[in-house]
Amino acid sequence: MEHIIKKQAVLFRENAGFKRFEKLKFHEILEKKKVLTVFLPGGSESFISGMAIKTNNHRFMMVNSDHSIGRQNFTICHELYHLFEQDDFVSETSKTGMFDKKDKIEYAADLFAMYLMLPEDKIYAEIPENEFEQKNISLNTILRLEQLFQCSHKALIYRLFNLGIIDKIKYEELKQINISEKCIELGFDYSLYRKGNENKVIGDYKKLLEEAFENEKISESHYISLLQDIFIEV
Numbered sequence: 001m002e003h004i005i006k007k008q009a010v011l012f013r014e015n016a017g018f019k020r021f022e023k024l025k026f027h028e029i030l031e032k033k034k035v036l037t038v039f040l041p042g043g044s045e046s047f048i049s050g051m052a053i054k055t056n057n058h059r060f061m062m063v064n065s066d067h068s069i070g071r072q073n074f075t076i077c078h079e080l081y082h083l084f085e086q087d088d089f090v091s092e093t094s095k096t097g098m099f100d101k102k103d104k105i106e107y108a109a110d111l112f113a114m115y116l117m118l119p120e121d122k123i124y125a126e127i128p129e130n131e132f133e134q135k136n137i138s139l140n141t142i143l144r145l146e147q148l149f150q151c152s153h154k155a156l157i158y159r160l161f162n163l164g165i166i167d168k169i170k171y172e173e174l175k176q177i178n179i180s181e182k183c184i185e186l187g188f189d190y191s192l193y194r195k196g197n198e199n200k201v202i203g204d205y206k207k208l209l210e211e212a213f214e215n216e217k218i219s220e221s222h223y224i225s226l227l228q229d230i231f232i233e234v
Contacts, residue, residue, distance in 0.1 A: 001108065005108055005111045005115065006115045008081075009112050009115035009116040012080070012084065012085070012112075012116060013116055013119075021119070021121065021122045023148065023150070024073075024077075024117060026073045026076045026150070029080070030061070030076065030203070031203070033059070033083075034059065035059045035060070035080075035083060035202070036058060036059065036202070037060075037061040037062070037076075037201070037203060038061075038062050038200075039062075039064075039065040039072070039198060040063075040065055040198070041064070041066045042065070042067075044066040044195065046064060048064060048095060049064050049067060049074075049096040050063045050064060050075040050076075050079050050096065051092065052089075052091065052092050053091045054082070054083055054089050054091070059084075061076070061079045063075050065195060065196065066195050066198075068195060069150070069191060069197070070150060070151050070152035070153070070155070070192045071097065072197065073117065073150050073151060073152075074096055074113050074152055077112065078109045078110060078112070079094060079109075080116070081109040081113065085112060086105065086108075086109070096109070096113065097154055097155060099158060113155075114155060117149055117155065118151060118155065118159040120163055123159065123163065126141075126148065127141060128141065135165065136170075139177070139186070140186055142174070143183060144188075147188055150192060153174075153179040154175070157171055179193060180193045
């Protein structure tokens with residue numbers, strides 16, 4: 001299964017106009033793919049990372065803006081799997097980055113997100129040769145990779161473990177690190193590890209709601225409520 005998902009991620013990246021080594025621009029992908037996306041607060045401790053809905057004419061995504069920017073980016077890639085690669089998809093509320101093999105669909109979406117965000121050739125190219133040979137990746141290198149790929153700490157170290165670049169002991173050790181503190185200590189940009197994008201909308205949210213209201217798919221009160229959720233005055 002994994003090689004099929006990896007191929008899907010490679011082709012998706014190409015079709016979205018990004019080269020193999022190129023850093024993804026997550027919001028640009030959503031615009032190109034015409035995915036109406038709303039970033040709404042859902043609680044920083046919530047396991048719910050996002051939601052996706054697909055109809056005949058539209059694709060919709062909600063991202064938890066209380067999660068860090070890096071985690072939001074992973075959630076976007078995870079939901080893209082549901083919207084564009086999963087067969088017979090309609091809707092899903094997701095707990096992303098769990099890599100739970102017992103849930104085949106969510107595991108597939110997590111793998112897709114990992115392959116899409118973190119291409120192995122680029123990872124190999126960015127790790128210093130001496131660190132790679134000794135399988136002793138420095139925290140400085142890890143932070144630099146997270147900044148490069150704009151991913152969460154959890155996603156990056158899982159990918160390194162997945163590639164065999166770090167072993168299980170190192171992986172568990174890195175999981176315990178307070179990456180926000182280390183980021184500041186080592187002089188990296190802290191914004192990746194903070195929440196953001198609250199109430200940001202990508203796509204014409206109002207137009208979609210107007211269509212739903214005009215076609216009597218939602219009531220007037222529901223229409224007004226949904227607009228007010230993202231602070232659009234009516």
